[in-house]
Amino acid sequence: MKKYIIKRVFxxxxxxxxxxxxxxxxxxxxxxxxxxxxKMTPEIKANLERYYGFDKPLIVQYxxxxxxxxxxxxGYSMFYPNLRVNDIIASAFPYSFDLGMRALSMAISFGLxxxxxxxxxxxxxLDFTCVLIAIIGTSxxxxxxxxxxxxxxxxxxxLLPVAQYKGISYTILPSxxxxxxxxxxxxxxxxxxxxxxxxxxxxxxxxxxxxSKLRVIIKHQIRNAIMPVITILGPIVAALLTGTxxxxxxxxxPGMGRHYVQSIQNLDYTIILGMTVFYGSFLVVANMIVDLLxxxxxxxxxxxxx
Amino acid sequence: xxxxxxPLMRVENLCxxxxxxxxxxxxxxxxxxxDIYKGETVGLVGESGCGKSTTGRCLVKLEQPTSxxxxxEDKEIYKHKYHEEFISQHPEENIPKINPDQAKLDYxxxxxxxxxxxxxxxxxxxxxxxxxxxxxxxxxxxIKNKELEKTIENLLNDVGLSKDHISRFPHEFSGGQRQRIGxxxxxxxxxxxxxxxxxxxxxxxxxxxxxxNMLKKIQRERDLTYLFIxxxxxVVKYISDKVIVMYLGNIVEKAKSEDLYKNxxxxxxxxxxxxxxxxNPKIAKSRKxxxxxxxxxxxxxxxxxxxxxxxxxxxxPICKEVKPPLLAxxxxxxxxxxxx
Numbered sequence: 001m002k003k004y005i006i007k008r009v010f011x012x013x014x015x016x017x018x019x020x021x022x023x024x025x026x027x028x029x030x031x032x033x034x035x036x037x038x039k040m041t042p043e044i045k046a047n048l049e050r051y052y053g054f055d056k057p058l059i060v061q062y063x064x065x066x067x068x069x070x071x072x073x074x075g076y077s078m079f080y081p082n083l084r085v086n087d088i089i090a091s092a093f094p095y096s097f098d099l100g101m102r103a104l105s106m107a108i109s110f111g112l113x114x115x116x117x118x119x120x121x122x123x124x125x126l127d128f129t130c131v132l133i134a135i136i137g138t139s140x141x142x143x144x145x146x147x148x149x150x151x152x153x154x155x156x157x158x159l160l161p162v163a164q165y166k167g168i169s170y171t172i173l174p175s176x177x178x179x180x181x182x183x184x185x186x187x188x189x190x191x192x193x194x195x196x197x198x199x200x201x202x203x204x205x206x207x208x209x210x211x212s213k214l215r216v217i218i219k220h221q222i223r224n225a226i227m228p229v230i231t232i233l234g235p236i237v238a239a240l241l242t243g244t245x246x247x248x249x250x251x252x253x254p255g256m257g258r259h260y261v262q263s264i265q266n267l268d269y270t271i272i273l274g275m276t277v278f279y280g281s282f283l284v285v286a287n288m289i290v291d292l293l294x295x296x297x298x299x300x301x302x303x304x305x306x
Numbered sequence: 307x308x309x310x311x312x313p314l315m316r317v318e319n320l321c322x323x324x325x326x327x328x329x330x331x332x333x334x335x336x337x338x339x340x341d342i343y344k345g346e347t348v349g350l351v352g353e354s355g356c357g358k359s360t361t362g363r364c365l366v367k368l369e370q371p372t373s374x375x376x377x378x379e380d381k382e383i384y385k386h387k388y389h390e391e392f393i394s395q396h397p398e399e400n401i402p403k404i405n406p407d408q409a410k411l412d413y414x415x416x417x418x419x420x421x422x423x424x425x426x427x428x429x430x431x432x433x434x435x436x437x438x439x440x441x442x443x444x445x446x447x448x449i450k451n452k453e454l455e456k457t458i459e460n461l462l463n464d465v466g467l468s469k470d471h472i473s474r475f476p477h478e479f480s481g482g483q484r485q486r487i488g489x490x491x492x493x494x495x496x497x498x499x500x501x502x503x504x505x506x507x508x509x510x511x512x513x514x515x516x517x518x519n520m521l522k523k524i525q526r527e528r529d530l531t532y533l534f535i536x537x538x539x540x541v542v543k544y545i546s547d548k549v550i551v552m553y554l555g556n557i558v559e560k561a562k563s564e565d566l567y568k569n570x571x572x573x574x575x576x577x578x579x580x581x582x583x584x585x586n587p588k589i590a591k592s593r594k595x596x597x598x599x600x601x602x603x604x605x606x607x608x609x610x611x612x613x614x615x616x617x618x619x620x621x622x623p624i625c626k627e628v629k630p631p632l633l634a635x636x637x638x639x640x641x642x643x644x645x646x
Binding site: 200201202204205206207208209210211212220223224297298299300 | 366368407410411413414415418419421422423426427428429430431433440441444445475477488491495
């Protein structure tokens with residue numbers, strides 16, 4: 001197991017290095033530069049370029065960036081010259097993370113319940129209802145769900161605040177809007193797996209032991225059906241926790257989402273790179289944790305990794 | 307073999323129908339009756355889809371039969387169904403209700419099943435200890451962990467596994483070893499009757515013999531009774547005292563093992579027996595092979611006639627009209643055919 005973890009960490013580091021290199025190259029391939037502005041005089045531009053080190057060869061810039069990255073320094077923003085990328089992430093990420101955690105826990109718990117209830121009542125009205133919710137969740141874009149929730153709960157009935165992020169009551173609508181797709185996804189995967197598991201021979205074995213129906217469902221069926229849900233969890237966790245542009249815009253939440261989009265519009269090299277590295281590392285780490293978790297839950301994988 | 311007059315398991319007019327759609331009924335088991343006495347092994351043979359496994363599952367309460375009765379030690383195992391009707395008809399008498407869950411729990415203490423496919427019948431997420439121990443825990447809730455481990459180790463020893471295997475997972479074993487775990491699991495609650503649903507058909511031939519011999523040894527040691535479901539006739543011949551032949555949900559012949567193999571009466575049994583491969587090529591050449599023509603007809607909405615009549619070469623007009631009853635031809639040899 002130890003060897004497996006070390007191997008896995010090593011692979012993760014390589015992945016992040018490749019990610020940084022590719023994004024670094026791609027960003028520089030975009031036509032234009034961060035200082036392309038009509039007001040800019042050639043002297044000021046040259047000064048700025050010297051300040052950010054653009055006068056040096058690209059390969060030197062690349063290694064300088066890597067060197068700074070190792071020490072955790074993501075550099076200064078080019079559009080807001082006084083802001084460090086680290087500070088931008090530090091101020092925005094807590095909002096995204098908080099919202100993401102709420103959305104995630106809601107999506108997983110309700111998704112699992114919905115999937116299990118649907119599978120146990122297969123072909124009945126309850127199943128149909130759960131499947132319908134799942135279809136709505138997967139087919140409706142999140143901004144429509146967000147806007148609909150705002151209209152009904154915020155404006156028409158006045159139950160919850162429409163936007164901003166200042167307290168628990170503010171978090172409810174955006175986390176539903178953000179997590180609904182994941183909820184639908186989890187419930188669909190769970191339902192399909194529950195139905196597949198019930199046909200397995202070992203369920204018959206369990207029943208023939210004489211154990212109660214509830215125990216068969218919990219101990220034998222759900223435990224086996226939950227595996228694929230864990231697999232899809234890695235990317236989901238990363239996507240939800242690092243913030244989304246759409247939901248954060250609709251609900252006016254000062255999270256990371258808007259920086260993704262704005263930095264590209266401004267060709268803010270350091271923010272683009274910093275955000276991508278942050279998101280990428282998050283994704284890699286989340287996937288690694290899921291892999292390790294998988295090994296703990298599924299004995300078959302644990303052994304092959306040793 | 308000692309035979310008392312009362313059978314351990316008595317099956318009467320067992321029917322299991324599956325409704326496919328409106329107006330389409332699959333008669334998996336149709337009107338099957340047989341007795342199984344203590345200590346014997348009854349072989350149940352037939353083609354795939356003839357209702358052997360369904361019969362077996364009805365006996366361990368994995369399926370609820372459509373009609374018919376199954377008596378185990380003179381008690382109807384599905385009695386609570388009738389019992390409740392009886393209570394509702396006699397409200398003035400204070401009859402205690404039977405709890406169906408409790409009834410099933412008590413029943414599974416005595417009757418267990420060994421499953422066909424050892425690769426899929428063991429929960430991949432449980433250790434051998436959990437798989438074998440779950441049943442023991444269920445019937446003996448206060449058992450201490452040490453005691454439980456000791457019991458499981460003894461069971462593993464009995465089925466030819468080592469006690470080091472106790473904390474391993476099913477995927478770490480070969481097919482034969484997995485089936486041994488399955489057998490240990492069935493034995494764990496010390497049952498009286500075991501339904502073996504093709505326990506060796508998924509195994510290599512070399513392993514088959516080991517498992518069969520082990521089953522025989524365990525039967526002697528524990529005074530067990532088996533219903534042995536199989537399609538391999540040579541295996542059934544080796545292990546069974548009596549053989550029941552099924553065709554499309556019907557029992558067509560029922561006899562003592564030696565009688566059946568010496569003197570098969572039903573044309574279907576004759577065809578089946580002639581299909582057993584013989585090791586000696588000289589005998590194999592001289593032997594007349596009866597090849598059945600045509601496909602197995604569908605068990606969905608069968609006509610009320612002899613179900614073998616489409617493929618039988620002795621077919622007579624009456625076969626297409628009247629269903630032959632199962633009649634005793636000689637002592638202990640019953641056959642359902644208009645020829646006799």
